[in-house]
Amino acid sequence: MSNQASPDPLPITRGLRGRCPRCGQGKLFQGFLGLRQSCDHCGLDYHFADAGDGPAVFVILIGGAIVVCAALFTEIVYQPPYWVHAALWLPLILIVTLLPLRPLKGVLIALQYHHKAAEGRLEHRSDA
Numbered sequence: 001m002s003n004q005a006s007p008d009p010l011p012i013t014r015g016l017r018g019r020c021p022r023c024g025q026g027k028l029f030q031g032f033l034g035l036r037q038s039c040d041h042c043g044l045d046y047h048f049a050d051a052g053d054g055p056a057v058f059v060i061l062i063g064g065a066i067v068v069c070a071a072l073f074t075e076i077v078y079q080p081p082y083w084v085h086a087a088l089w090l091p092l093i094l095i096v097t098l099l100p101l102r103p104l105k106g107v108l109i110a111l112q113y114h115h116k117a118a119e120g121r122l123e124h125r126s127d128a
């Protein structure tokens with residue numbers, strides 16, 4: 001595997017920046033969450049990349065915990081009217097779900113490339 005010089009050697013930082021998992025310089029994303037066909041710098045084919053539901057699961061679990069804890073704390077301590085809850089938590093839900101989605105997808109794809117993770121396949125054994 002050729003490892004070209006990169007400003008960030010860690011796959012996690014490459015993923016957080018939305019860069020190619022091999023060279024760290026080419027762009028990974030086209031649009032908000034769509035992937036490019038290949039790296040525009042080193043030519044790595046991105047067809048191996050499949051983060052699946054991983055980014056959404058992390059966002060739901062972490063973002064949900066943040067919003068629910070904040071809402072419960074606010075209700076218990078301040079007991080504001082319901083419109084205050086709507087004004088506070090709806091924007092917070094958008095922030096804690098949309099902002100981390102792309103970096104998380106980048107990190108999972110970078111780690112998938114780094115660890116050579118792929119679907120399991122059955123192999124035919126001749127001695128069995």
Ligand SMILES: [Zn+2]
Nearest residue numbers: 020023039042
């Ligand atoms: Zn690249």
